[in-house]
Amino acid sequence: MVTPSPADQSRVVFHRWTAVVPSESGVTAYLDPFGSETTTWPYTRWTSEERDIGFPATELVPSWTASAPAGSWLRVELQARTVTGGLTKWYDMGRWAEGGGDIHRTSLPGQGDEDGDVAVDTFVATRPVCAYRLRITLHGPGAAVHTVGVMASVVPARPSVPVSRPGEAAGVELSVPPRSQKTHAGHYLEWGGGGDSWCSPASMTMVLQYWGRGPGPGDLAFVDPADPCPAVDHAARDMYDHSYQGTGNWPFGVAYAGRYGLSGFVTRMRSLAEVERFIRAGIPLITSQSFKEHELPGSGYSTRGHLMVVTGFTTDGDVIANDPAAPSDETVKRTYPRAAFENVWLRTTSSGGIVHVIHPLDIPLPSSEGNW
Template identity: 90%
Template sequence: MVNPSPAGPSRVVLHRWTAMAPSESGVTAYLDPFGGETTTWPYTRWTSEERDIGFPATELVPSWTAGAPKGSWIRVELRARTAAGGLTKWYDMGRWAEGEDDIHRTSLPGQGDEDGDVAVDTFVATRPVTAYRLRVTLHGAEAAVRTVGVMASALPTRASVPAGPAGEGSRVELAVPPRSQKTHAGHHPEWGGGGDSWCSPASVTMVLQYFGRGPAPGDLTFVDPADPCPAVDHAARDMYDHSYQGTGNWPFGVAYAGRYGLSGFVTRMRSLAEVERFIRAGIPVITSQSFKEHELPGSGYSTRGHLMVVTGFTAGGDVIANDPAAQSDETVKRTYPRAAFENVWLRTTSSGGIVHVIHPHDIPLPPSEGNW
């Protein structure tokens, strides 16, 4: 991969593992920070080899697909090597389970030191890192990890990003079902504020339903029968991060989708032309962006962070998106100007091009330059 200039696109690499043989086992005690007594768990642990990043990275984001039903849970940790050659401590990147029968699903605040800190789901390096190791600990006999990955990146400082040319996804639109988060206003405020904050559960649910996946009717009996889309409530419940107090933890969203037989990961893309490759391959892409209302014409709102699903592109290259911030399912589908969308998604003050990619195993990914 060619290293770009400081004003160029982000430097990004994604490493993924699909075969992980545990090399350690034992018994450990765990005290849930959100209540309960100390419990004892049998565990097995896999630790990766040290992976070279290829450039000085400033952020690392893990993601995984796994199974952790009742009686099990998973812990994911990272340790990095600084550009000066030293090793950081092990940072806790998340404690995850499908439900909450055994532990409260959570990220871990308060880990900062001279090498970096964990911002919910992202290791942010104080000084650049050049390599890392990943450690996954499975608690309970039923815990299993199917895929795990780490996205490493270095973002240029860009207050604005010019639009790139339309690519191979123009004139393609995927029939992703629309799901509004706003129709869930007031629902289950204990899981992140209800509809006002459920862009992530709504977006992941849209992609799951596009691929014909998701919870069975029997899993939705806790939801009011009058609910417009009980699957969104289910996703909010089972994506909720108790420390973050919200449903927007990026790897937790991918892990939720993985429960239904899908593969997935979090990475950064460097242009809408890369997103177009996925649309052409039949894979919708969940993007993360922040903007003022005037910066994204047609949005009708401002946000400090919001997910939506890119479902296609017009003949002129504008973005067709299912935006869950719409007031109803009927108004979820939007067309956003390409230049405006690319800017509010890629610039440094936004997510720098963060995406969730979720897809069935039998739908191959398009060719990559290393970031997927």
């Protein structure tokens, strides 16, 4: 096996804030893009200091854990500084609430200009950026931010990726409960209809249940008792992005997990060797990848974008994953060849190594080179 050289790897930095203290307040009017009436909201606002990235970045992804129960919601915005020194406008990175009674949870399309654009949950720079600021506006009395972070990165152009050497998690497998998205086919068309479209809520539910967290029986009362896993339907409802018309908004998934006392963020890993550190620490990771069926032996399908949970590694270093695209819970556990998995996850035409990291506050993260 060949260990990737630095030139083969993404440049990634992750910044985190654990204290968000608003310093501005007021009243604002809001017209929901999916509503018909303007509503008035008291708000408080926090604006971060400008953070240097350390290299010319082309993508930034914020993520957060927060509280926004009935009667509240929050808006996350980002402003960047280009390498030529100019500031961009403020880009809207998401309007989020726990439920759907006050606003429609949504990303915001159509923001593109000469500096960049927002692709659902990712700021994509037209011109590389070297620094940024965040702005979070909390509407209503119940909104509060617990943690917020930003992943900044540049992914090298690479149609394929060298495979990394098996490392410290060889032979380690975590007991993550299996949940199939396919068993929810046809459920709740207003939130994506289950089946092919619910890989994100199925993956998030697996991780929450691994940590012993998630919605209680009263929260699941709206689901048919015959449902194979009502928690997946609940996650789909409360992760749904009305503009994207799907449940795959990365920060919305992290925010959903944060409702249950978990910490979390979105970042990029640079190899499976980094994923092994998390597995060794007892933390499963949700990965995002795209591939044709023959590129990932054992998958049995092709996808333009799909989430699954890495739960361990074989003694030879191959990837053990809970893949929700399986037809049943009993067939969710898969073993994928290390080289194939690493390639379809890290290459430029896939996610470039995107992961969701979800863990309890008392479970420490492994050591990092700055990308978490």
